[in-house]
Amino acid sequence: MAEILVSIIVATYNSSQFVIETLESTRAQTWQNIELIVSDDCSTDTTVELCSNWLAVNKDRFTKTTLITVPENTGVSANCNRSINAAQSDWIKFIAGDDILLPNCLAANMKFITENPQAKAIFSEVLLYKNDFSEENFLHIIPGTFPMNIMNPAFTAMEQYQLLLLSDRITFTPSVFLNRNALLATGGYDETNRLIEDYPMWLKLTKAGNKLYFFKTPTVGYRRHQGAASNVSEYELFKPLFLKSVAIRKKEVYPYLPWDIVGSEKHILWVSKIFQKTGMNKKKSFYAYLYKISTIYLNPFRYIVFIKKKVLRLGETNVFYSDR
Numbered sequence: 001m002a003e004i005l006v007s008i009i010v011a012t013y014n015s016s017q018f019v020i021e022t023l024e025s026t027r028a029q030t031w032q033n034i035e036l037i038v039s040d041d042c043s044t045d046t047t048v049e050l051c052s053n054w055l056a057v058n059k060d061r062f063t064k065t066t067l068i069t070v071p072e073n074t075g076v077s078a079n080c081n082r083s084i085n086a087a088q089s090d091w092i093k094f095i096a097g098d099d100i101l102l103p104n105c106l107a108a109n110m111k112f113i114t115e116n117p118q119a120k121a122i123f124s125e126v127l128l129y130k131n132d133f134s135e136e137n138f139l140h141i142i143p144g145t146f147p148m149n150i151m152n153p154a155f156t157a158m159e160q161y162q163l164l165l166l167s168d169r170i171t172f173t174p175s176v177f178l179n180r181n182a183l184l185a186t187g188g189y190d191e192t193n194r195l196i197e198d199y200p201m202w203l204k205l206t207k208a209g210n211k212l213y214f215f216k217t218p219t220v221g222y223r224r225h226q227g228a229a230s231n232v233s234e235y236e237l238f239k240p241l242f243l244k245s246v247a248i249r250k251k252e253v254y255p256y257l258p259w260d261i262v263g264s265e266k267h268i269l270w271v272s273k274i275f276q277k278t279g280m281n282k283k284k285s286f287y288a289y290l291y292k293i294s295t296i297y298l299n300p301f302r303y304i305v306f307i308k309k310k311v312l313r314l315g316e317t318n319v320f321y322s323d324r
Contacts, residue, residue, distance in 0.1 A: 003033040005063060005089040006106050007180070010038045011079050015097030016045040018223065021133070022097050023054050025221075027061050031106035035064045039083035042073040047097065064088065075194025084183055092178045098223050099174055100133060105219040109177040112215050120182035120210045121202075123151070124175040125218040133221050141218060142172045149324050151214035161206035162319045165253050166261070168199040170212075174220045182210050196245055203252050236281050237291050238272055258320055260308070264301035271295050 008026050012019055026036055038051045048069055059065045068082055084092065093109070095101055112122055126142040150160060150169045163169065176198075183189075186204040189197045206212060246269055254262050271294045275281045280290070296302060308314045308321050315322035 003031060004091070004110070005033050005035055006031060006091045006093065006110065007035040007037060007087040007089040008093050008095065008101070008106070009080075009083040009087065010036070010051075010095055010097055011041070011076065011083065012038060012043060012047050012051065012097035013041040013073070013076075013079070014043045014045045014047060016043070016047045016050055018098040019047055019050055020054060022095060022100055023051065023058070025100035025102070026095070027058055028103050029101065029106050030103050031110065034062050034106070035066075035088055036062045037066045037068065037083050037086055039068040039079050039086075040070070041076070041079040042070050075191065077189035077193050077197040078191045080197055081188045081191065084180060084188060087180055090180055092180050092183070094176065094178070095220070096174065098225065100221040100223075102127070102219050102221060104217070108215070108217050108219050112213070113177075116213060118211075119213045120179040121205050121212050122177040123170065123172055123212065123214045124177075124220075125216060126172045126175050127218050127221045128224060129221060130224050133223065139224070142222070146216060147172070147214060151212060155211070157206045157209050157211040159319060160212055161203065163324055164199075164202055164206060165256055166320060168202070170198075170202060173198045174222045177219075182208075193248055195241065196248060199245070200248055200252055235283050237275065237283055237288060238281060240276060240281070243269070243272060243276060260301050260304040261320060264299055264305055267299045267301055268295045 008029075010019070010022055010026065015022070023036075023038075026034065036055070038055065040048050040051065048067070052067055055065045055067055066086055068086060070082070080094065083094075091110070091113070093101070093106060108124065109122055112124075113119055116122075128139040128142050130137045130139055147169070150163055155163075182205065183201075186201070186208055190200050193200055202212065249265070271291065272281075275287070275291060280287045305321070309323075
C-alpha cells in the first residue's frame, strides 16, 4: 500500500540556535511521503534565513515544502492556524523549532492510526533532554508510566473532557499527532491565547467528542533549555506561564466546574501572584514551606472539597470529586 501524505509543521520563533537540528530530524523520517511546512512567527534572528537555505538544499527529500512568514508576531495559536490552513494532508505532526522527531515518529503514528481508524488525536512517549540530545543529557521518558489518569482506554471523550477541566494533565504534548479535519471542525486554535495553544485545543477536541489516544512508544525528543517558555526553572516553585493561564481557565473552565473547586483554584492563583510579585517564587526552603501552607492549609475551599470527596464520597458519582 502506498504511503499517504503526512504534514510536518515546524513552528518557529527565534529558533536559530536549534532549528537546523529540528529540520534534520524531519529529513531522517523513515516515512517518505512528507509535506514539510515551516511556519515562522516573525523571528528577529536568522531563523528564516537558515530555514530558507536548508529547504532549498533538501527540498527533493519531501513531496512538498513551504516556508510561511509574517510581518509581525501574532502568537503561537495564530502560527498554528496558518500552517494548518496551508497543509495539504489529512494528518499533521507539529514540532517546535527546538525539539526533534525521532526517526520512527510518523511511521509509528500512522501504524497506530491504521490499527485504530477512529482516532483523531494521538499521543505517545517523549524523551526529555537537558540542553542537547546527547546520551549523557538524557533525563527521562515522559510520561514515566502509562497515563491512566487521562488516557485510560475505558474513558470516553466526555470523561476526558471533565478530567481536563480539573487540570491540564497532559505532560507529553510534543508527541501529539492530529487529524486536520478534526482540528478545523473545532474552529482551529483560539488566537486570543497567544502563548498557550495546546490546553484549550484538548478541551475543544474532547468536548466535540474526539477521544484522546496514547501508545507507549517514544516518538519525539523534547529539549529543556533556559529559553523555553514552557519550562519551569529549577529555582522556581511554579512557572510564570501558570499565571498566564488564568484567562483561559476563566473562559473555558470555570463555568463548568463546581464553585468550591473554582474557589480553591482562585485561592492558589491569588497566592501565586503574590509570590511572583514579591520575588518569593524561588525554591528556597522557607518560601516552599510558606507556599505550601498558604495554598493548602490556609485554603478554606480545600476543606469543602475534602468533605465532599472523603466524607460525602461524591467521587463515586461525580468525576470532579474522584481521585482520577
